[in-house]
Amino acid sequence: MIFWVWVFGLIYAGMLVFASLKSYKKGRSSEEFMMAGGNIGLSLGVLTFAAALFSTFTFLGMPDFFRINGIGAWIFLAVSDGAMVFVLLWFGYEIRKKVRGMEFRGVSGLISRCYDNKLAGYTFFLSAFLFLIPYVGIQIQGIAIFMDAAFPESLPAWGWSLGIVLIMLTYSEIGGLKAIIFSDAIQGVLLLAVIWIIGWVCLDHFGGIGPMFEKVGTVKEELLSTPGPQGLLTPQFLLASLIAILMIPVTQPQFTTRIVVMKSMNTMKLMAVSLGAFAILVILPTVFIGMYGADLYGELGRDEFFANAFLKDQHDAVAALAIIGLIAAGLSTTNAMIFAMGSELRGLLTGAEKVIMKRTKIGIFVFSTIAFIFSIIVFDQLVLLARVSFAGTGIMGPMILLGILSDRKISPVMIYLSLGGLAIFLLSLGGIIPSMYFGYRLDLLLFIILGISAVGSYLSSEKRVVSDTKVNE
Amino acid sequence: MEKKKLYWKICCFAAVFLCIITYTPLIIPQGVAKPMLGGVPYSLWTSFIITVLLVVITFIGTRVHPGMQNEEDDL
Numbered sequence: 001m002i003f004w005v006w007v008f009g010l011i012y013a014g015m016l017v018f019a020s021l022k023s024y025k026k027g028r029s030s031e032e033f034m035m036a037g038g039n040i041g042l043s044l045g046v047l048t049f050a051a052a053l054f055s056t057f058t059f060l061g062m063p064d065f066f067r068i069n070g071i072g073a074w075i076f077l078a079v080s081d082g083a084m085v086f087v088l089l090w091f092g093y094e095i096r097k098k099v100r101g102m103e104f105r106g107v108s109g110l111i112s113r114c115y116d117n118k119l120a121g122y123t124f125f126l127s128a129f130l131f132l133i134p135y136v137g138i139q140i141q142g143i144a145i146f147m148d149a150a151f152p153e154s155l156p157a158w159g160w161s162l163g164i165v166l167i168m169l170t171y172s173e174i175g176g177l178k179a180i181i182f183s184d185a186i187q188g189v190l191l192l193a194v195i196w197i198i199g200w201v202c203l204d205h206f207g208g209i210g211p212m213f214e215k216v217g218t219v220k221e222e223l224l225s226t227p228g229p230q231g232l233l234t235p236q237f238l239l240a241s242l243i244a245i246l247m248i249p250v251t252q253p254q255f256t257t258r259i260v261v262m263k264s265m266n267t268m269k270l271m272a273v274s275l276g277a278f279a280i281l282v283i284l285p286t287v288f289i290g291m292y293g294a295d296l297y298g299e300l301g302r303d304e305f306f307a308n309a310f311l312k313d314q315h316d317a318v319a320a321l322a323i324i325g326l327i328a329a330g331l332s333t334t335n336a337m338i339f340a341m342g343s344e345l346r347g348l349l350t351g352a353e354k355v356i357m358k359r360t361k362i363g364i365f366v367f368s369t370i371a372f373i374f375s376i377i378v379f380d381q382l383v384l385l386a387r388v389s390f391a392g393t394g395i396m397g398p399m400i401l402l403g404i405l406s407d408r409k410i411s412p413v414m415i416y417l418s419l420g421g422l423a424i425f426l427l428s429l430g431g432i433i434p435s436m437y438f439g440y441r442l443d444l445l446l447f448i449i450l451g452i453s454a455v456g457s458y459l460s461s462e463k464r465v466v467s468d469t470k471v472n473e
Numbered sequence: 474m475e476k477k478k479l480y481w482k483i484c485c486f487a488a489v490f491l492c493i494i495t496y497t498p499l500i501i502p503q504g505v506a507k508p509m510l511g512g513v514p515y516s517l518w519t520s521f522i523i524t525v526l527l528v529v530i531t532f533i534g535t536r537v538h539p540g541m542q543n544e545e546d547d548l
Contacts (some may be wrong), residue, residue: 071517072501079495079520082527086488089534097540210512217506224506224514234503235496242492269535276528287517 001150001311004320012186012324016171019182023175040181045262045271047188048181048336050278052254053081054191055333056142058282059326061383063309064302066290070223072233073290073383078283080245085276088249091401092259092268098404104260106340107253107400109347114403118348120415124396125344127422128253131392132341133367136334137374138385140164143330144375149307150323161375164327165368168335172364177261177343180335187328192282194325197318198310199285202292216291223294240444241387247394250401254340334371341367388429391443395421398447398454408461417453421446480537488530491523 040048058077065073099110108128112121144160155163172180206212213224222229226238249255262268289309297305310326311319342364349356399418402410428435428442435442494500500523506514513521 071514074517074524075495075501075520078524079492079527082524082531083488083492086484086527086531086534089531089538090485093538093540208512213509213512213514221506222504224517225504226501226516227503235501238501239496242496269538273528273532273535276531280524280528 001316001319004317005150005323008320008324012190012328015186016183019186020171020175020179023179023182040258040261040267041263042267042270042274044181044185045258045267046274046278048184049255049258049271049275050282051184051188051191051329051332052258052336053248053275054188054279054282054329056139056326056330057333057383057386058286059191059195059329060142060146060306060310061386062283062286063289063293064305065383066287067293067298067305069228069230069232070220070225070294071287072226072228072238074283074287075226075238076233076241076383077245078279080242081279081283082276083242084245084248085272085279087246088259088275089269089272091249091404092262092272093265095256095259095404096262096265096268099260104257106344106347107251107256108344111400111403112348114406115410115412115415117412117415119412120399120403121348123415123419123422124251124400125348127251127393127396127418128341128344129367130422130426131389132252132337133371134374135385135389136337136367136371139330139334140371140375143326145303146306146310146323146326149303150311150319158376161372164331164334165372165375168331168338169365169368171331172335172339173361177257177339180332180339181258183328183335184332187325187332188278190321190325190328192278194318194321195282195285195289198314198322199288201314201318202285202309203288205292206295212288212291216294219295219298223291236441236444240391240441240447243397243447244387244390244394244443247397248390251393251396252340252390253344254336257340257343338364338367338371392422392425394443395425395446395450398450402454402458406458406461408458408463410461411457414454414457417450421450474539477537477539481534481539484530484534484537488527488534491527491530495520495523 062073062077065076069076095110098114102113104110108121108125111124112118114120140161141157143164144157147155147160148157171183175182203209203212206215217224220229226235227233249259259268262271293305293309297308300308310322314322342360345363346356346360349359396418399414402414424433425443425446427433437445500519501516506516508515510518
């Protein structure tokens with residue numbers, strides 16, 4: 001396998017170097033560095049959005065989620081993604097309309113302008129920081145675990161994590177957002193190819209889709225229906241997950257930025273549809289891998305399942321491709337998230353452009369360091385942590401939607417409510433307050449309360465006077 | 474333009490409707506795997522169809538969205 005790892009690794013590294021050099025431009029403006037010049041075409045757009053969305057979480061997390069919770073995992077992610085691309089189409093139009101004619105400097109900067117209140121930007125930045133950084137950390141950890149399984153005793157897990165962070169920093173420093181988008185494109189293609197090869201091998205083990213479910217039914221019948229063996233995938237959990245995932249294009253800055261930097265409205269809408277098709281194609285083989293795991297490795301832990309299903313049971317070349325695919329998946333997603341955090345920080349800073357860029361780069365370095373620390377200390381199921389990340393940033397959804405959609409002068413009440421919602425959600429995550437009230441999940445209640453508050457705030461606000469609008473734009 | 478607005482509203486309604494029925498016992502009856510289709514459990518094949526329909530609705534949405542065609546950056 002080592003031979004194949006070197007072959008694919010060198011090809012991948014060569015492509016990365018080529019992409020970063022192609023993106024590097026001496027004397028480039030900060031706009032070019034942070035926003036890729038706002039000129040991303042359809043193919044790159046689909047692949048970068050898909051790569052940022054489908055990461056280690058999909059590659060490793062979803063097969064594990066299917067293995068443990070059964071077929072309801074499809075509703076958790078695929079149905080939610082199907083609905084999310086519709087939201088992407090609608091929201092993409094609205095946000096592009098809003099930012100037309102102004103320099104887009106991240107959601108924090110935009111939302112501060114929409115509310116005429118910097119606190120709105122800081123609130124959004126805080127939620128992104130709190131919920132994206134741990135997610136980045138666990139992605140890095142996922143790669144480290146996998147590499148440790150592939151090459152035991154060669155490096156400690158933290159050594160792999162550190163290597164990933166260093167590559168990520170160097171790469172984004174040289175090429176900026178454009179290089180990240182190129183690496184996303186490479187990763188998108190690689191992910192799709194690898195996941196299908198492994199999925200196909202797993203399906204072949206059963207001899208077809210029908211026999212696969214028949215066999216899994218004999219192993220654990222609860223895997224064939226909701227809520228699954230652990231009782232996790234209840235309608236309420238799935239509905240709250242849907243809302244959290246629907247909010248991804250609105251509240252996760254790496255996606256919002258990608259919507260804005262698309263070349264035109266036309267490419268953006270085609271990207272939305274293609275992303276939906278891509279989602280189905282990527283998630284489908286994870287069902288096969290998950291069912292394979294349920295059949296053969298149902299009683300094993302997460303790490304043993306990964307090591308067996310992705311490495312030991314595969315041909316050497318496929319296992320090597322899986323390793324490179326996983327590195328690519330983790331690298332591009334973490335890159336996208338950390339860079340988006342830098343972008344958000346930039347939107348909040350004021351002063352000379354050169355100073356802002358310097359502080360932004362320092363910020364990217366600091367975020368990477370914190371993510372690295374998290375990768376060593378955090379331990380959780382990939383999918384569940386991703387869901388917490390989606391839900392945590394999703395709490396900001398009503399505030400952002402109100403700011404972007406409203407043509408009225410909005411009261412800052414929504415900012416305070418969102419901050420309150422964020423604090424309550426954090427308290428429940430820390431186990432300080434309960435996460436269920438009157439039989440309902442807290443995240444679902446927060447989404448509903450904040451959504452109703454946003455509508456109420458809109459209806460009770462006054463129309464902007466023309467001069468006011470001009471100041472904001 | 475009026476027709477487009479109507480079609481867009483129909484798309485929005487259809488997307489919301491599909492999302493809502495997904496979380497009812499119609500699609501996810503608790504603990505029930507039958508009737509199967511080609512050996513695929515009930516909730517999986519029905520939700521697979523819903524996912525495909527949502528993508529199809531998004532595609533139709535790109536054609537009928539009332540604002541998109543008038544955008545100058547499309548020209």
